[in-house]
Amino acid sequence: MSLKGKTLFITGASRGIGLAIALRAARDGANIAIAAKTDQPHPKLPGTIHTAAAEIEKAGGRALPLHVDVRDEDQVKGALARTAEIFGGIDIVVNNASAVQVTPVEQTDMKRYDLMNGVNARGTFMVSKFAIPYLERAQNPHILMNSPPLDMKEKWFAPHTAYSMAKFGMSMVVLGLAGELRPKGIAVNALWPRATIATSAIQNLLGGDQIMRMSRKPAIMADAAYAVFSKPARSFTGHFLIDDTFLYGEGVRDFEQYRVDPSMPLAEVFFTPSEPPPPPGVVIDARRDIRDLEGSRPKS
Secondary structure, X not given: OOOOOOEEEEEOOOOHHHHHHHHXXXXXXXXXXXXXXXXXXXXXXXXXXXXXXXXXXXXXXXXXXXXXXOOOHHHHHHHHXXXXXXXXXXXXXXXXXXXXXXXXXXXXXXXXXXXXXHHHHHHHHHHHHHHHHHHOOOOOOXXXXXXXXXXXXXXXXXXXXXXXXXXXXXXXXXXHHHHHHHHHOOEEXXXXXXXXXXXXXXXXXXXXXXXXXXXXXXXXXXXXXXXXHOXXXXXXXXXXXXXXXXHHHOOOOOOXXXXXXXXXXXXXXXXXXOOOOOOOOOOEXXXXXXXXXXXXXXXX
């Protein structure tokens, strides 16, 4: 399978998991639309749509940096239209953009609540909605959400209700849209990590240097996403996938390659259910997750 000549529209692709997915596709010679807000350097978060474009082109792909706020209807419509105009269509949409704050209800500012639900749930809904006409014309169209399985348990909500509502909102789009688009042959799936992923958001907003060492590299999510895109869209849809379990089913056996620091235990990420279990040899320290680590509460 190759993504050569395929066009991916990826939200939040200026850094982290979104950029990793873009770079994996770029190695095949894919076209990447980088739909993200950061067009100027951020004081704490590395990368802009322009630095991401340079990395993508260096990796072998074609890049289109687009300044997009996924909460803005006109910007989303315009970015999708521009992508199709430049590259001749859109084959894959990745809803990766996300806002996070893991605070209890009383400590959650309503402005932050609106941001999280506007970016995560509403943004995912809107990008997917307006991408459908383009995907209908693609040969093997996929929509992929960076969102968790719908494991609706109190423990996933009580510590951070607003954030949980926003992330599960993304997954609800998967559940509904997979059914809606199945007759059209457009696949809609979700992908979620088992362990924390070493991104700047994790380091700066959640757990600091310690959790970075207890994390996996974004490459595991990129490799899993790449494997999803190889699946036939008409039959592989409506799945809520965990990165390592899915990759194990695809033949991957070396998961040590994804470790940031093999001497540290892997930290469990939010929302990952106990089933399916990790692949053989993979151990997750369920006693240690983001909320347990010093510095886990983000600054306002």
